[in-house]
Amino acid sequence: MATTDDVQYVTLHGKRRAYVLKGKGPALLLLHGLACDHTTWSPVIDDLAQRYTVIAPDLLGHGLSDKPRADYTLGGYANGMRDLLTVLGIDKVTVVGHSFGGGVAMQFAYQFPERTQRVMLVATGGLGPEVTPMIRLIQVPGWFRVMGMLTLPGIRHAETLALRAAARYGDLGPLRKYTRDLDEVADIVESWKDRRTRFAIRHLVRAVIDWRGQIVTMSDRAYLSEAMPMAVVWGRDDQVIPVRHASNAAALAPDVRVEVLPDAGHFPHKTHPERFVRLLDDFISTTEPATYNRARFRRMLKAGASAPLGPLAAAAAAAAGAEPGTAAAEPAAAAPA
Template identity: 85%
Template sequence: MTDRRDRTDRGQHEVQYVVLHGKRRAFVKQGSGPALLLLHGLACDHTTWSPVIDALAKKYTVIAPDLLGHGLSDKPRADYTLGGYANGMRDLLTVLGIDKVSVVGHSFGGGVAMQFAYQFPERTQRVMLVATGGLGPEVSSFIKLVQVPGWFRAMGLLTLPGVRHVETLALRTAAEYGDQRLLRKYTRDLAEIAEIVDSWSDRRTRFAIRHLVRAVIDWRGQIITMADRAYLTEAMPMAVVWGRDDMVIPVRHASNAAALAPDVRVEVLPEAGHFPHKDHPERFVKILDSFITETEPATYNRARFRRMLKAGGAPASSPLAAVMQAEAEEMEPATPTTA
């Protein structure tokens, strides 16, 4: 059951709350029509989608949650794995009475989106990944530092009021300065990073982020890959959107998207960084709307899914293709034999 609603200074959209398994989850729900689940990235919250929510809500039911450990949601000792987050999204949608969704995930949220599709294919109609993790090991050193011993205490000191204000002012000034010069490629995302640093002043937030990062990243980079189970979503409409100037996760990872689905759509936006939906909201809305309009929602076939799981352990290049070929052969009439 949902409880009170807020309109906070952190965003212009009404925030609702639901208690799941004893933990409060915050979310925005707006509009009507086919359901869209928007999943934010690491150390962000639903407000990352603020530039696009109103436009999308004209045609869709938009659900933009604060993932557990983020934003206005609780930050307990809990399961901060991709699977845990996917379960949480299933439970939220169930409470809201939503059976099927198109899922859009940004950065870490892209990993949650794919995990949701793996675990609940019967509820997933399409997937759009935005500057997503899971397509390669490289990731910004800024994120790698989170799992280094001593980070928690160091950030506690660096985010004390006086120090934090100097840091965030410097980041925002660099972002504004670079906006007018050739340095823009390197400063485009600094304003968002300043917001993240601000959020780390909260001890509970740092605790949650540290546990989350340790589940998906080590000193070499990203641990989790989508490639090993990508065949399970080969029959699902898939799109990938990236900013050409992304300094958090390299844009070249977009070229690995073909491993997720044979007909994946890839859009690389110029003059955009790690947050292309914020850099070019109108363009992003158009891309997302076209993707949904021009594709049929995935349909879940339990027998086929079971066959794909079995074929997935084989060295075949495409388990889906192998299953479809086997199904076609089963449907062919037997060739009569002659004595």
């Protein structure tokens, strides 16, 4: 399991980035979700490092990385990952993104297809507008100040204690699917005691979520998955992003692999780490890495801009918030959660 002793640092554009680098073999870039950090991958890093070179960064504004006034857009994060990989001397990767990290993974693959071999999305954003109201509240005026008061020492300790107790005892009863991820929620609340972290998270959320939910979508560029192996993993009891979004992925990109894990919530890689490692290993070992061909991408982009969608894809595009009649002319980034 990755520990603080495994964390390394590099300064890019004047900002310190934290990351874990372990193992040897084909490169895996593991991208965590909103308000999390590299430790979300701790249950799987050591197993993966036996066969792969694992890079698990703390995204800017998260974990041990700097939290400056900066570009917290998906494009900015994708650029940061390209620069990190370049400094580490890693040319091509399979990208695995969880939740918001799934949005960054799709944006990375879109911006840098020549450096992306495969994409695995775990309980990802970008497949529909729905997201838990707790995330939508972050972009509401006053959230920053209210959360500052709710994370004062005595209050914060009581909150996290209650959340962890609910996770522990709820795991034994009928409310299990609602309580299983509360340990992760407690970790997030703990991190928000740092006002710089709250600033970064608020800035990030306002770029991708409004009062109706997720703003941007991958549905208008899903046809590009024809040139790149893609897999989607979800927990059946996800209370953050609905598991039905996984079926949107299957409709939008017929070649995508979709796995829904029973008895799992928004963090299936933590709930079922051994099964997750097997799924990822099978995905990599049974697919050929994508090779970038500019002429092919040009043809796909031209065709995708006007190609009509089939009935399932049209329904999925409508559910995801895209124009249901055609694939959009200007592919957008996937929205996180």
